[in-house]
Amino acid sequence: MSDAIRHRLTPLEKSERRLGFAMLAPAFLLLAAVVLYPIAELIRNSFHFNHLAQPWMGTPFVGFENYVKALGDDRFHEAVLHTVLYILVTVPGAVVIGLGLALLANQPFRVKWPVRLGLLLPWALPLVFAGLIFRWFFEYNQGIANAMLRGLGLEPLNWLTSPGLAFFAICLAIIWKSSSFVALVLLAGLQTIPKSFYEAAEVDGATKWQQFREITLPMLRPAIFVALIFRTITAIQTFDIPYAMTNGGPGNSTETLAMYIHKTTVDFLDLGYGSALAVLMFIVSAVITSLYLRHTRRDPGRH
Amino acid sequence: MTSRFTRRMAARLGLAAGLALAGAAYAQAQTTLRIFTGGQQRPDVMRQIVDGYMKANPTVKVEVEVGGATSEQQQQYLNTVLASKDSALDLILIDVIRPAQWAAAQWAEPLDAYLGAEKDAIMARYLPAYRAANIVNGKVIALPYFADAQFLYYRKDLLEKHGLQPPKTWDELKAAAQKIMAAEGNANLRGFETAGAPIEGTVCTYLVPLWGSGEDMLKDGKLNLAGDAAKKPFQLWADLKAANVTPPNLAEIPTDRIRQNMQAGNLIFGMTWGYVWNRLQNDADSTVKGKIGVVPLPGFTADKQATCIGGWQVAVSAFSKNKAEAAKLARYLSSPEVAKQQAILASHLPVFPGVYTDAEVLKANPWFEQALPVVQSARSRPVTPRYTEVSEIMRTNMNAFLAGTKTGDQALGDMTNRLGAIFR
Numbered sequence: 001m002s003d004a005i006r007h008r009l010t011p012l013e014k015s016e017r018r019l020g021f022a023m024l025a026p027a028f029l030l031l032a033a034v035v036l037y038p039i040a041e042l043i044r045n046s047f048h049f050n051h052l053a054q055p056w057m058g059t060p061f062v063g064f065e066n067y068v069k070a071l072g073d074d075r076f077h078e079a080v081l082h083t084v085l086y087i088l089v090t091v092p093g094a095v096v097i098g099l100g101l102a103l104l105a106n107q108p109f110r111v112k113w114p115v116r117l118g119l120l121l122p123w124a125l126p127l128v129f130a131g132l133i134f135r136w137f138f139e140y141n142q143g144i145a146n147a148m149l150r151g152l153g154l155e156p157l158n159w160l161t162s163p164g165l166a167f168f169a170i171c172l173a174i175i176w177k178s179s180s181f182v183a184l185v186l187l188a189g190l191q192t193i194p195k196s197f198y199e200a201a202e203v204d205g206a207t208k209w210q211q212f213r214e215i216t217l218p219m220l221r222p223a224i225f226v227a228l229i230f231r232t233i234t235a236i237q238t239f240d241i242p243y244a245m246t247n248g249g250p251g252n253s254t255e256t257l258a259m260y261i262h263k264t265t266v267d268f269l270d271l272g273y274g275s276a277l278a279v280l281m282f283i284v285s286a287v288i289t290s291l292y293l294r295h296t297r298r299d300p301g302r303h
Numbered sequence: 304m305t306s307r308f309t310r311r312m313a314a315r316l317g318l319a320a321g322l323a324l325a326g327a328a329y330a331q332a333q334t335t336l337r338i339f340t341g342g343q344q345r346p347d348v349m350r351q352i353v354d355g356y357m358k359a360n361p362t363v364k365v366e367v368e369v370g371g372a373t374s375e376q377q378q379q380y381l382n383t384v385l386a387s388k389d390s391a392l393d394l395i396l397i398d399v400i401r402p403a404q405w406a407a408a409q410w411a412e413p414l415d416a417y418l419g420a421e422k423d424a425i426m427a428r429y430l431p432a433y434r435a436a437n438i439v440n441g442k443v444i445a446l447p448y449f450a451d452a453q454f455l456y457y458r459k460d461l462l463e464k465h466g467l468q469p470p471k472t473w474d475e476l477k478a479a480a481q482k483i484m485a486a487e488g489n490a491n492l493r494g495f496e497t498a499g500a501p502i503e504g505t506v507c508t509y510l511v512p513l514w515g516s517g518e519d520m521l522k523d524g525k526l527n528l529a530g531d532a533a534k535k536p537f538q539l540w541a542d543l544k545a546a547n548v549t550p551p552n553l554a555e556i557p558t559d560r561i562r563q564n565m566q567a568g569n570l571i572f573g574m575t576w577g578y579v580w581n582r583l584q585n586d587a588d589s590t591v592k593g594k595i596g597v598v599p600l601p602g603f604t605a606d607k608q609a610t611c612i613g614g615w616q617v618a619v620s621a622f623s624k625n626k627a628e629a630a631k632l633a634r635y636l637s638s639p640e641v642a643k644q645q646a647i648l649a650s651h652l653p654v655f656p657g658v659y660t661d662a663e664v665l666k667a668n669p670w671f672e673q674a675l676p677v678v679q680s681a682r683s684r685p686v687t688p689r690y691t692e693v694s695e696i697m698r699t700n701m702n703a704f705l706a707g708t709k710t711g712d713q714a715l716g717d718m719t720n721r722l723g724a725i726f727r
Contacts, residue, residue, distance in 0.1 A: 053688045055409060141552070158552055161555050162706060162707070162708070163706075247501050249555075249702050250501075250703050251702055251708050252703075267379060267382070268695070269386065270692075
């Protein structure tokens with residue numbers, strides 16, 4: 001809101017504004033109930049001991065004890081490392097594949113719906129279904145991946161029970177699942193680029209590659225940023241697909257931070273420690289998001 | 304808020320309360336109980352059993368809710384339901400490893416008051432292990448529904464064909480599996496499987512050979528994994544893996560996959576639970592009907608055989624609104640008649656010693672004759688309110704070892720460190 005609007009409101013404008021706030025209030029209250037209150041409760045819990053399997057211990061205030069414990073917890077370090085690796089592989093992976101899909105879908109096909117449907121389907125599929133489908137692809141005996149290897153006369157591989165291969169298989173599933181969302185965002189961006197730019201470039205004798213580099217990519221920057229932000233936030237929270245495919249195994253070599261939090265709270269019932277881990281994850285997401293937002297604000301897609 | 308508004312609100316609340324009272328009166332005439340069971344505990348059989356109960360008690364309606372294919376998935380769901388004190392479930396089927404945790408968390412309604420003066424007489428009827436498992440600090444936390452233990456399932460036809468006796472030691476098992484696999488030349492035929500995925504059953508994959516070597520995980524409540532016995536399970540499974548008797552993907556095998564592989568005719572020996580018998584004999588797609596034998600698990604020596612105790616108990620939720628009716632149903636479900644019904648319909652092992660020798664039960668499950676001593680000597684996984692953590696530490700380390708990402712020493716070291724923090 002700029003200063004020009006803020007000062008000197010007529011009585012009519014003032015009452016309009018009050019009405020506006022009144023109409024926003026229900027949505028705000030709802031958000032407060034489902035977002036702000038749980039976050040406050042989470043932060044409060046993270047400073048207490050609260051283990052539901054040990055109710056006789058009560059819920060005493062323990063200060064930063066849960067956070068100190070997290071810093072010394074190998075499993076937390078490993079989970080953070082795995083999560084960072086998933087982000088580093090699947091965010092660029094999904095954006096590159098998604099860009100390809102968007103460019104494909106933006107071609108002037110006569111019948112558009114099969115391409116659009118192909119884009120929407122992976123996005124509409126629940127995450128855990130995607131995880132289960134890929135788990136069957138990579139299953140040792142019946143899986144299609146090993147069936148192909150056997151067909152080629154090669155030895156079958158332990159896709160889901162060796163850490164490197166399991167990481168690869170999970171990344172593949174995540175990229176397949178999330179690139180369609182990226183593609184939808186980028187497709188919307190592509191359709192805002194005026195055709196006349198390309199016609200002018202054509203007249204000037206620019207090649208297709210030059211058109212892509214000099215027109216498409218720069219014009220698409222805001223959309224790419226939006227896609228990056230959303231994909232990174234969901235990547236920080238990676239849970240369903242590794243949960244369904246390996247449940248963190250072998251050992252806990254594919255366990256993400258979100259899975260460790262889930263295990264600590266829902267399985268172990270250690271709400272205090274789990275809340276501290278969740279707060280740490282919340283801080284990381286908030287920092288990454290604000291970095292992105294600062295970047296976009298400074299550079300709102302020049303050209 | 305105006306007072307008129309308040310008054311109007313109060314009137315509405317009064318109306319609502321009146322309706323609720325009327326509803327309660329109706330509910331007394333017709334009580335609805337909701338019982339939770341897992342997908343692997345034969346919900347179809349439980350439905351038949353409660354149908355019988357509803358016929359005998361027309362004022363009670365019993366709904367069966369099914370969830371979670373494995374013990375820990377069921378517990379995950381129940382954790383969220385019970386931690387939020389939800390009254391939707393009245394009775395819950397729980398694994399034999401859970402009563403201590405349920406008692407500590409105060410999720411199960413102690414049944415002593417509902418059993419009254421008969422309490423001791425009722426509890427005396429059960430196999431001692433189940434009596435012990437369900438009484439925590441002197442209170443009856445749940446009533447046993449069916450017993451279970453791990454057995455060695457084997458392909459009778461293949462062993463006979465190659466002139467072999469059911470193995471009594473792990474070495475005999477290895478030799479028998481190798482001989483049959485070499486002679487059959489079937490690439491799909493596997494020698495031996497036990498649970499190896501990061502699931503509850505994999506805890507027993509560690510404990511059975513540990514017990515077989517004469518030690519236990521806890522001694523006087525303290526962790527007891529420093530000796531050589533603690534390494535024996537790793538050595539055993541590494542040995543069977545090196546001999547190609549266990550498949551390369553053992554680390555992705557959950558409990559029910561053993562049954563599926565056996566049923567498809569692809570497995571010679573399986574270390575698994577009682578329910579498997581009925582499925583192998585009666586499932587339409589079973590290729591091994593009449594070709595299966597069941598014996599006690601092998602040991603390192605023939606005289607030292609060990610097995611993990613299993614089984615399921617009926618608990619009444621502490622948040623149920625129909626505790627008295629729920630306790631009545633729990634008593635029915637934990638009766639010799641129902642145990643017999645389950646034994647015949649699902650090959651669930653009875654919690655009453657007398658039912659094992661029942662003629663009809665033996666006709667459906669000839670191996671029950673041998674099963675009673677096994678169940679009587681089966682041992683318990685560590686009893687602690689923090690069992691979910693203990694189990695997770697053991698199964699993930701075992702899984703990492705079976706997958707080959709940790710050596711036995713690393714897995715044992717990590718296990719000891721993390722368990723040490725719990726059993727201080």
